Amino acid sequence: MSYAVVRMEKMKSHDLKGMQFHNQRERESKTNPDIDKERSHLNYDLVNAEKIDYNKRVKEIIDSQKTGTRKTRKDAVLVNELLITSDRAFFDQLDPVDEKRFFEESYKLFSERYGEQNIAYATVHMDEKTPHMHLGVVPMKDGKLQGKNVFNRMELQWIQDEFPKYMQKQGFDLQRGEKGSDREHLTTQEFKAKTLKEKVEGLEYALHEKQAAKQAIEISIKEIEHRLSDLGKSLDHVKKMDKIEVKSEKKMGLFASDRVILERKDFKGMKTLAKASEVLRIENKHLKTENQKLHREKDKLVMEYDSVRNENNELKKENKQLKKENDFLKRTLERVKELYKEKLPELANMIGYLKASILDKAKEKVLKRYFTDDAEIKGAQKFALDKQEQEKQIQPRKQKSRDHGMER
Numbered sequence: 001m002s003y004a005v006v007r008m009e010k011m012k013s014h015d016l017k018g019m020q021f022h023n024q025r026e027r028e029s030k031t032n033p034d035i036d037k038e039r040s041h042l043n044y045d046l047v048n049a050e051k052i053d054y055n056k057r058v059k060e061i062i063d064s065q066k067t068g069t070r071k072t073r074k075d076a077v078l079v080n081e082l083l084i085t086s087d088r089a090f091f092d093q094l095d096p097v098d099e100k101r102f103f104e105e106s107y108k109l110f111s112e113r114y115g116e117q118n119i120a121y122a123t124v125h126m127d128e129k130t131p132h133m134h135l136g137v138v139p140m141k142d143g144k145l146q147g148k149n150v151f152n153r154m155e156l157q158w159i160q161d162e163f164p165k166y167m168q169k170q171g172f173d174l175q176r177g178e179k180g181s182d183r184e185h186l187t188t189q190e191f192k193a194k195t196l197k198e199k200v201e202g203l204e205y206a207l208h209e210k211q212a213a214k215q216a217i218e219i220s221i222k223e224i225e226h227r228l229s230d231l232g233k234s235l236d237h238v239k240k241m242d243k244i245e246v247k248s249e250k251k252m253g254l255f256a257s258d259r260v261i262l263e264r265k266d267f268k269g270m271k272t273l274a275k276a277s278e279v280l281r282i283e284n285k286h287l288k289t290e291n292q293k294l295h296r297e298k299d300k301l302v303m304e305y306d307s308v309r310n311e312n313n314e315l316k317k318e319n320k321q322l323k324k325e326n327d328f329l330k331r332t333l334e335r336v337k338e339l340y341k342e343k344l345p346e347l348a349n350m351i352g353y354l355k356a357s358i359l360d361k362a363k364e365k366v367l368k369r370y371f372t373d374d375a376e377i378k379g380a381q382k383f384a385l386d387k388q389e390q391e392k393q394i395q396p397r398k399q400k401s402r403d404h405g406m407e408r
Contacts, residue, residue: 002090004164004174008151011079011136013055019081020054023123023134032128033304039127046107046122046133054079057120058138065117067143077147079120080139082110082159085132086174098172100124103133105170109163110135114150217284221277345375352379 011019021027025040048057058078072078084106091099103124111119120136139150164176352375 001173001175002086004167004176005083005085005087006159006163007083008156008159009081009083010077010147011081012075013078016054016058016079019079019134019136020052023121023125024051025127026051033300034128036127042126044124044126046104046124047119048121052121054120054136058136061118061120061138062140062145065140065143066145072145076145078138078145079136080147080151082135082137083132084135085130088130090174091131093173099131101170102167102172103131105167105172106133106163107135109166110137115140217280217287221280221284348375349379349382352376353383354379 022029022032025035025043029035062072062078084103094102103122107119107122114137118138118140120138121134122136123134125132125134137150139145139147141150160176164174167174
């Protein structure tokens with residue numbers, strides 16, 4: 001039984017244009033050798049009758065539902081694209097009607113799940129080795145763009161569990177992928193690398209079978225040649241023994257005669273073996289040509305696999321670097337938060353002090369009326385104490401000044 005395959009990839013603004021070119025075949029792909037241009041006219045979109053501008057269409061979907069006035073972040077995930085497919089064997093057993101129904105039922109399930117108004121495109125590619133559908137979901141929820149909330153871990157788990165069940169109910173012979181398997185979490189590059197690896201392994205198996213068949217044919221040819229040689233020797237021996245003049249004509253490289261030198265069944269056997277030998281030689285030549293073709297195809301796939309693997313390794317390195325930078329930013333943010341918490345009481349204290357200095361006379365009622373934060377009240381009380389202390393210091397000086405005046 002084949003596996004149901006649904007992979008999700010996040011698309012930001014700068015990703016959409018490239019995906020538009022790929023899905024709608026607007027430019028010739030230099031990285032995807034699987035595209036057969038002669039079959040591109042068989043591709044179709046279950047949502048859009050004509051080609052669309054992906055960024056424009058996504059913006060229309062967001063603006064039509066957006067409730068706030070805040071602008072969409074430049075780095076926001078605008079589309080969660082689902083790639084829906086199975087293996088080649090699954091599609092080979094479907095007729096064209098059921099093949100289209102497979103994608104229509106898939107679209108029905110996910111459009112009901114995420115809202116038909118949020119599906120930007122549903123492009124089916126029939127011009128690659130395995131038919132598949134690119135389903136673009138704009139993650140709008142409650143008037144907001146919420147990719148993290150719409151496609152969280154639980155939702156991805158739901159897709160992996162429920163999609164195969166739903167398709168089975170529709171009459172398709174599919175099963176869920178293994179739980180915990182990396183099949184559910186492969187990136188596009190990893191998926192391509194894995195697929196190419198499987199192709200190479202398949203070609204190696206096919207080559208092994210062809211080589212085994214070729215060796216069997218070569219052995220059969222040698223056996224036939226050996227038997228022909230023995231029969232030819234027998235013919236020469238009989239001619240010499242009987243010293244019979246033989247009227248003959250050359251047929252198939254052998255001598256046949258109306259006069260009985262060999263038994264007729266032996267002669268017919270020789271003719272049959274000669275014909276079989278020729279057929280086997282032709283088939284052997286064909287197998288050699290096919291074998292060479294398979295070798296060339298294998299070499300090409302190995303090069304593609306190495307290319308994708310190298311690209312994947314580069315992406316892993318870049319991802320690792322981004323994780324390091326992200327960890328550093330997280331640590332910095334936590335430190336800023338700690339400093340803010342540490343300095344907040346001190347800042348509130350200063351604010352309270354300033355407020356009290358403006359009001360000048362801070363009594364208990366005034367404190368309760370104008371100051372609600374404990375730190376501000378402490379600051380105000382400190383100001384009051386400082387004020388009282390200043391008055392105490394000023395009072396003796398005033399008294400001394402009065403006494404000095406009276407003396408004069």
